[in-house]
Amino acid sequence: MGATLDITGKTRVFGCIADPIDHVRAPMVFNPIFEARGIDAVMVPVHVAPDRLETAIAGLKAQLNFGGMAVTVPHKLRLMELCDEVGRQGRLVGAVNAVKFDAGRRMIGDNFDGAGFVAGMRAEGHEVTGRAVLQLGAGGAGRAIAFALADAGVSRLVIHNRTRSKAEELAAAVASAYPAVPVSVGDADPDGCDIVINTTSSGLHDGDPLPIDGGLLRSDLLIAEIIMIPERTKLLDVALEKGCKIQYGRHMLDHQITLIGEFLGCLSA
Numbered sequence: 102m103g104a105t106l107d108i109t110g111k112t113r114v115f116g117c118i119a120d121p122i123d124h125v126r127a128p129m130v131f132n133p134i135f136e137a138r139g140i141d142a143v144m145v146p147v148h149v150a151p152d153r154l155e156t157a158i159a160g161l162k163a164q165l166n167f168g169g170m171a172v173t174v175p176h177k178l179r180l181m182e183l184c185d186e187v188g189r190q191g192r193l194v195g196a197v198n199a200v201k202f203d204a205g206r207r208m209i210g211d212n213f214d215g216a217g218f219v220a221g222m223r224a225e226g227h228e229v230t231g232r233a234v235l236q237l238g239a240g241g242a243g244r245a246i247a248f249a250l251a252d253a254g255v256s257r258l259v260i261h262n263r264t265r266s267k268a269e270e271l272a273a274a275v276a277s278a279y280p281a282v283p284v285s286v287g288d289a290d291p292d293g294c295d296i297v298i299n300t301t302s303s304g305l306h307d308g309d310p311l312p313i314d315g316g317l318l319r320s321d322l323l324i325a326e327i328i329m330i331p332e333r334t335k336l337l338d339v340a341l342e343k344g345c346k347i348q349y350g351r352h353m354l355d356h357q358i359t360l361i362g363e364f365l366g367c368l369s370a
């Protein structure tokens with residue numbers, strides 16, 4: 102695929118920063134949107150090694166037509182520290198996945214991982230506000246989702262993690278940030294819950310164990326994944342067999358992209 106020939110001196114430039122860079126998807130998502138909507142912008146891959154991040158950011162800051170970027174591994178934590186301002190979810194999660202430059206070239210960051218999950222649920226007709234949720238996993242993705250669920254006003258959040266201490270640490274952090282939301286650490290048992298979310302990486306590979314005993318799944322439960330490949334994980338297979346409603350993992354990324362685009366201000370002409 103060639104680069105667009107429609108770039109002019111007025112074109113706004115956005116980036117997607119990563120290392121390694123080959124796998125990044127944001128340019129392939131954003132550039133067709135720009136083209137379809139007639140937006141004079143381009144998103145380019147920005148390949149920066151961790152030890153040159155400060156130098157690269159100083160350069161991007163000085164590049165006045167560079168509006169901001171999607172941020173991925175390994176820069177999410179360090180870039181947060183370099184920001185002049187960080188939104189609440191970014192601060193709570195401790196990492197940013199988008200940063201933009203304002204008119205004074207101050208760098209503002211935030212994290213849309215969790216908000217993308219919640220927006221993806223809502224877009225599929227699955228409200229989380231007022232629902233009791235069992236979250237499996239307390240890793241990086243789980244951390245973002247737990248704060249976003251609390252922010253959305255779930256009626257109860259139970260966090261289960263293989264390594265219990267990580268669930269305890271996350272539950273305490275969520276409870277401290279959202280004192281009105283009952284948060285606890287529990288077993289992988291959906292009793293009393295409406296929604297089960299798998300934020301663990303168990304299900305990515307053939308032969309992975311189910312993150313929850315399939316026998317505990319009731320037909321009135323909604324089972325949500327964040328794993329995108331395979332689309333239909335073993336957990337979702339079992340959930341469908343049991344008559345549960347399901348949510349595929351891809352919706353989280355789809356909606357995160359939209360939220361990042363709105364944040365960067367690159368989705369309108």
Ligand code: ATR
Nearest residue numbers: 238239240241242243262263264267300301302303
């Ligand atoms: P990510 O950034 O994708 O969230 P991560 O931070 O490495 O990745 O977190 C992976 C999560 O999946 C963790 O909650 C991990 O549990 P531990 O904290 O006990 O390691 C969980 N996980 C991975 N493999 C698992 C398995 N086979 N069974 C249960 N949980 C698993």
